[in-house]
Each structure stands twice: as structure tokens, then as C-alpha cells.
Amino acid sequence: MCEDDKEIFIFDTTLRDGEQSPGVSLNSEEKLAIAQQLSKLGVDIIEAGFPIASQGDFKAVQRIAKEVKGPVITALARTDPKDIMAAYEAVKIAKKQRIHTFVATSEIHMQYKLKKTREEVKKMAVEGVRLAKSLVNDVEFSAEDAFRSEIPFLCEVLTQAIEAGATVINIPDTVGYATPAEFGEFIKAVREGIPNISKAVVSVHCHNDLGMAVANSLSAILNGARQIEVAVNGIGERAGNASLEEIVMALYTRKGYLGYATGINTRELYRSSRMVSTLTGMSIQPNKAIVGKNAFAHEAGIHQDGVIKERETYEIMNPEMVGIISNKLVLGKHSGRHALQLQLQKLGYSLEGEVLNKTFTEFKLLADRKKDILDEDLIMLVDSQLIGSEEQIYIFDHLQISSGTNITATSMVGMMVRSELVEEAACAGGPVEATYRAIEKVAKLPVKLESYSISAVTEGKDAQGEVIVHVSMGEDIFMGRGLSVDIIEASARAYINALNKIVRKYPELVKAPENI
Ligand code: KIV
Numbered sequence: 001m002c003e004d005d006k007e008i009f010i011f012d013t014t015l016r017d018g019e020q021s022p023g024v025s026l027n028s029e030e031k032l033a034i035a036q037q038l039s040k041l042g043v044d045i046i047e048a049g050f051p052i053a054s055q056g057d058f059k060a061v062q063r064i065a066k067e068v069k070g071p072v073i074t075a076l077a078r079t080d081p082k083d084i085m086a087a088y089e090a091v092k093i094a095k096k097q098r099i100h101t102f103v104a105t106s107e108i109h110m111q112y113k114l115k116k117t118r119e120e121v122k123k124m125a126v127e128g129v130r131l132a133k134s135l136v137n138d139v140e141f142s143a144e145d146a147f148r149s150e151i152p153f154l155c156e157v158l159t160q161a162i163e164a165g166a167t168v169i170n171i172p173d174t175v176g177y178a179t180p181a182e183f184g185e186f187i188k189a190v191r192e193g194i195p196n197i198s199k200a201v202v203s204v205h206c207h208n209d210l211g212m213a214v215a216n217s218l219s220a221i222l223n224g225a226r227q228i229e230v231a232v233n234g235i236g237e238r239a240g241n242a243s244l245e246e247i248v249m250a251l252y253t254r255k256g257y258l259g260y261a262t263g264i265n266t267r268e269l270y271r272s273s274r275m276v277s278t279l280t281g282m283s284i285q286p287n288k289a290i291v292g293k294n295a296f297a298h299e300a301g302i303h304q305d306g307v308i309k310e311r312e313t314y315e316i317m318n319p320e321m322v323g324i325i326s327n328k329l330v331l332g333k334h335s336g337r338h339a340l341q342l343q344l345q346k347l348g349y350s351l352e353g354e355v356l357n358k359t360f361t362e363f364k365l366l367a368d369r370k371k372d373i374l375d376e377d378l379i380m381l382v383d384s385q386l387i388g389s390e391e392q393i394y395i396f397d398h399l400q401i402s403s404g405t406n407i408t409a410t411s412m413v414g415m416m417v418r419s420e421l422v423e424e425a426a427c428a429g430g431p432v433e434a435t436y437r438a439i440e441k442v443a444k445l446p447v448k449l450e451s452y453s454i455s456a457v458t459e460g461k462d463a464q465g466e467v468i469v470h471v472s473m474g475e476d477i478f479m480g481r482g483l484s485v486d487i488i489e490a491s492a493r494a495y496i497n498a499l500n501k502i503v504r505k506y507p508e509l510v511k512a513p514e515n516i
């Protein structure tokens with residue numbers, strides 16, 4: 001960014017609000033990998049989690065604070081001292097740390113959710129910020145449901161939060177109710193109603209319930225907001241948050257009109273998007289702006305003709321700018337370790353030592369089953385190493401299927417359970433169901449398959465299939481992902497991946513192999 005560029009701070013909440021998306025649950029290894037990628041992407045602030053929510057969240061935030069260099073690391077806390085202390089303990093080791101505390105300021109939230117008066121809420125805000133400020137220099141205060149709050153009261157709370165030491169005041173549209181011009185005016189009015197506003201950065205956090213989170217955030221920028229809270233692929237509560245890649249590319253592409261820049265390395269956008277999609281199991285709709293499969297595809301003949309003659313006839317951005325890869329044939333069965341390492345480097349991954357060895361072994365196994373290995377296959381290979389990198393109780397070993405038009409499908413599955421091979425067979429109407437029944441005979445867990453989806457990783461008949469499942473047990477939902485050139489094997493792997501997450505959370509449910 002040039003010296004005279006006006007900068008917008010990018011606050012990424014993929015690991016906090018994003019992780020609140022239904023069915024998403026990342027382990028600490030996966031969170032760390034995403035945080036490292038966000039740092040490479042150049043975000044200014046990473047909201048790493050909500051430490052009071054669980055021991056797992058606390059540990060993951062602490063690990064990110066310790067290992068991820070570059071961005072400010074922050075954690076969320078209600079104004080309760082226990083929350084703030086947990087957030088502090090989790091981020092204190094970071095070189096640049098921030099505590100983010102919040103309380104709701106709309107009538108509906110104060111009356112029904114908090115059951116507090118205005119005076120009580122004001123006191124909670126001030127005391128929360130004061131405590132956080134006694135621990136760290138950088139304190140963000142959010143007025144939850146700010147957009148539905150009464151402006152004079154909101155301004156009073158925010159003025160006092162700044163007085164108590166807040167360095168950033170965040171004005172969320174928590175329920176995604178605003179429209180762009182209206183939200184811009186709202187931000188302007190709130191800024192004008194806060195006498196000490198120059199002492200804090202104004203931030204916005206827009207939800208996408210009406211599909212306007214990005215537009216509302218841009219309108220806020222034009223009215224004085226300097227920090228924008230976003231998530232990769234726009235994931236988050238309900239319809240999600242403003243999408244990081246859309247905000248960044250709008251600012252970049254329309255710099256002449258909007259006049260602001262970010263410190264984001266746009267060439268890392270696609271990789272970040274793929275990683276978040278793979279690890280969360282939330283696939284990207286093909287027509288998603290910037291990172292969707294069709295975002296740069298020209299279908300109509302007139303468009304194709306135009307692009308061939310002059311790219312800018314139909315392209316306002318070029319795919320290389322966001323790091324989209326060409327997806328051409330890159331490697332095959334005879335490619336060596338060095339060729340793999342070089343190709344991965346071109347894709348932005350620098351792998352060495354044990355990780356490279358493991359990836360090379362997986363690459364060779366894949367090359368035995370798939371002739372042409374494309375860039376997308378390599379990215380999947382690397383991202384897949386991150387999945388299930390924690391101890392696995394159940395490991396897929398082998399599978400044998402018999403199925404056809406007029407016969408009952410039979411599946412025999414072999415799984416390692418704590419280093420012992422266990423085999424079970426089952427019948428059903430189709431091979432996936434038969435396989436899942438056989439796996440259930442091994443694991444004996446009271447689970448229910450909630451959703452199943454399959455997609456091809458690349459083009460071509462020999463493409464790998466990626467299966468994503470959501471499996472419920474009681475109130476909990478677990479995502480599982482499996483990848484293979486054989487789609488029944490990919491289905492089995494996905495189911496087993498989800499079961500491993502269940503028994504990691506409830507280890508007492510695992511049966512010893514002799515009891516199976
Ligand atoms: O949507 C919201 O209001 C939030 C706050 C906690 C910032 O996520």
C-alpha cells in the first residue's frame with residue numbers, strides 16, 4: 001500500500017463468528033492452519049475465538065496467540081469479568097493483543113435477553129472496558145444489535161466506552177436488517193453524536209440476512225468506518241457475515257470511486273477461501289463472487305468472443321489477481337518429490353521435511369489411482385493433511401462392495417479401531433447406505449446422518465469425489481469429509497471422519513475392539 005493510501009483495517013472473524021455457522025466445528029490444528037493462512041493473506045486483526053465458551057476454544061486461541069505472527073490477535077468476551085479474564089489469559093502471549101468485549105444496546109435485547117435497564121447496561125459496558133483496559137492497551141467495544149438501538153442511547157454508551165479506554169468501537173448490524181444508504185447515514189449520525197470519537201477507530205460488523213452485508217459495510221466506509229469485520233467466504237451466524245474477499249476486491253477494483261485500500265495480498269484470496277471451505281465443510285456456491293467456480297467463467301458465445309478479443313470487455317478483475325489457479329495437468333505417476341515440491345511452491349505452499357514426505361506418499365498413492373494430477377488435486381492433498389491430524393480412533397482400512405440394478409447392495413468395511421482390524425458387513429438398498437450401516441456396526445454410536453453431498457474436485461471422468469456429511473448425535477452436529485477417486489470410499493471416509501470427531505468429544509462412547 002502506498003503511503004498516501006487511506007487504509008481500511010480488515011478484522012477477520014472467520015474463527016469466531018464464522019465458526020458459529022451451523023454444523024461447523026474446527027479443531028485446534030485446523031484453526032491454527034486457518035490463522036496462519038489469514039496472516040499470509042495480510043489481515044490486520046484475527047478474532048481467534050470466544051475463550052469462555054469452552055476449554056477447546058480457549059486452548060485454540062492461546063495457540064494462535066503464541067504461534068501466529070503479524071496480525072493483532074483478539075478474543076471475544078461478554079462484559080462479565082470471568083469472560084474478560086479468559087480472553088486476556090488466551091491472548092496475552094500474542095505480540096499484538098486485543099480484548100473484544102460486548103453488550104447489547106437495543107431495547108429488545110436489553111429487555112428480553114439481558115433483562116437489564118439502560119443504566120445497568122451502560123455500567124456493564126464501562127466496567128467491562130475498564131477491566132479489559134487494565135489488562136491490555138488495545139480494547140474493542142461492541143454494542144450488539146447497535147443498528148436497532150436508539151441513537152442517543154447508543155452514542156452515550158459508546159462515548160463512555162471510549163472514555164473508559166476503548167480504542168475501537170464496533171457498530172454491528174447483528175441481525176442483518178440495514179440497507180446500504182440507511183446504514184451509511186446511521187454510521188454518520190452515530191459518529192456525530194460521540195464527542196470523543198477521534199480517540200477511537202470506528203468499526204462495523206454486518207450480517208447478511210438480507211444479502212446486504214458487503215454493501216452495508218462499504219456504505220459505512222464512505223461514512224467514516226475504518227475497520228470492517230468480515231469472514232472468509234462470508235461464513236458466520238445464520239446467513240453469515242460480510243465476505244472478506246468481496247469487500248477487499250470491491251475496494252481494490254473500485255479504488256477510483258471508493259478511495260480506500262487494504263493491506264491484503266489479494267493473490268492469497270482464493271487459497272484462503274479453499275482452505276476455509278475444505279476445513280469447515282461449507283462448500284462455495286458456483287456463482288459466489290470472487291471465489292466461486294463460475295466467477296470468471298464466460299459461457300455465452302458473445303462473451304467468450306469479447307474476452308478473446310479484449311479481456312476487459314467482460315472482466316473487471318482477472319483471476320490471477322485473486323490467486324485462481326489454471327487447473328492444468330501438472331504431475332503424474334512418474335513425477336518425483338522435487339517436482340511435487342516445486343509445483344506446490346508455485347501454488348504458494350512451501351513444504352519441507354516430514355510434511356513433504358507425508359504429502360509425497362499421499363501423492364504417490366493418488367497417482368496410482370488417477371493418471372493426471374491437477375493443481376486442485378494438489379491443493380486438496382495439502383489441505384487434507386490438516387484434517388484429522390489429531391489422533392484417530394477409527395481409521396478406514398478397506399472396503400468391498402457388491403451392488404447393481406437388481407440386487408441388494410452389500411458392503412464389507414474394514415476399520416482399524418485402536419490398532420486392531422475390525423470388519424463388518426451390511427446390506428441395504430444402495431452401496432452408500434450399506435457401507436454406513438457396516439460402519440455403524442463397528443462404531444455402535446447413536447448417530448443420525450443429517451446431510452450428504454458429493455462433488456468432483458476437478459473436471460474429467462477420473463476426478464476425485466469429495467463427500468461432505470453432517471452427522472448428529474443428540475443436540476450436536478459433526479461434519480465429516482472424505483476424498484477418493486472411488487466415491488463409496490470417499491463416502492466411508494467422510495462418515496468415519498465425523499465419527500472420529502464425535503468420539504474425540506465423547507471418548508467414553510468408544511467400545512474396545514473385543515466388545516464390538
Ligand atoms: O453480530 C454481532 O453483533 C456480534 C458481536 C459479538 C460483535 O457478533
Ligand code: ZN
Nearest residue numbers: 017174205237
Ligand atoms: Zn456477528
